[in-house]
Amino acid sequence: MIQDTIFEKSESDAWFLRNEKAIINRHANNDIIYRMICGNINKEKITSILDLGCSNGFRLNFFKSLPNIKKLVGVDLSEKAIEDGKARYGLELYKDSISDFEYNYKFDLVIVNFVFHWVSREFITKAIYNTDRYVSGGGALVIGDFYSPTPCKRFYHHLPDEKVYTYKTDYPAIFKSFGTYKKLSNLYYDTDNVNNTDRETIDKGNLCLCELLQKTLDENYVEVN
Numbered sequence: 001m002i003q004d005t006i007f008e009k010s011e012s013d014a015w016f017l018r019n020e021k022a023i024i025n026r027h028a029n030n031d032i033i034y035r036m037i038c039g040n041i042n043k044e045k046i047t048s049i050l051d052l053g054c055s056n057g058f059r060l061n062f063f064k065s066l067p068n069i070k071k072l073v074g075v076d077l078s079e080k081a082i083e084d085g086k087a088r089y090g091l092e093l094y095k096d097s098i099s100d101f102e103y104n105y106k107f108d109l110v111i112v113n114f115v116f117h118w119v120s121r122e123f124i125t126k127a128i129y130n131t132d133r134y135v136s137g138g139g140a141l142v143i144g145d146f147y148s149p150t151p152c153k154r155f156y157h158h159l160p161d162e163k164v165y166t167y168k169t170d171y172p173a174i175f176k177s178f179g180t181y182k183k184l185s186n187l188y189y190d191t192d193n194v195n196n197t198d199r200e201t202i203d204k205g206n207l208c209l210c211e212l213l214q215k216t217l218d219e220n221y222v223e224v225n
Helices: 003-024 032-040 058-062 079-089 124-132 171-176
Strands: 048-052 071-076 092-095 107-113 135-146 152-155 165-168 181-190 207-215
Touching (some): 003 079, 032 181, 135 165, 171 181
Antiparallel strands (some): 135 207, 181 207
């Protein structure tokens, strides 16, 4: 069975239920993604946000108070998370995968936090394409995930009877390699202690990278004769 299917049928809901209390009690000022965005983007220019892998939409809820926000959309594989977020926050949420989600809109800001490492390598290029196509020209993309300078995989201990892995690499570098994105800011941190941002002291199995990118289209390309 494909890894994405295994995750959708069992672990997506199980993950939400294991972490529900912490998610509900999280505050915006303690959220790395929220701080990264608000510290580097003019919030008045953000009118629309898409969160691919939104859980119950708790992070989208942080942005409800932005002065010019018009559209907040979230996508997650967990049906329980989607149901909770619709009831709790009244958000526009959809149960779907990052690879298959279809929506006719381009967003000022797209968030993909701790999603890419779950995706079967069979579908990772589709997931990357489906992320990029929702970012408007001049818009921003923030990626948070496990980081490794070289691709590696780790057996997922929560599903001991299944052949499921988490895949670690430099995901922001993939988008920058297209020449259509540039880095605005980034932060390395420890998944077990988000206050530890000293990359040299973090165990490589816990090392995470949060990076904010701006979509520049062809601005990074040098015109030649």
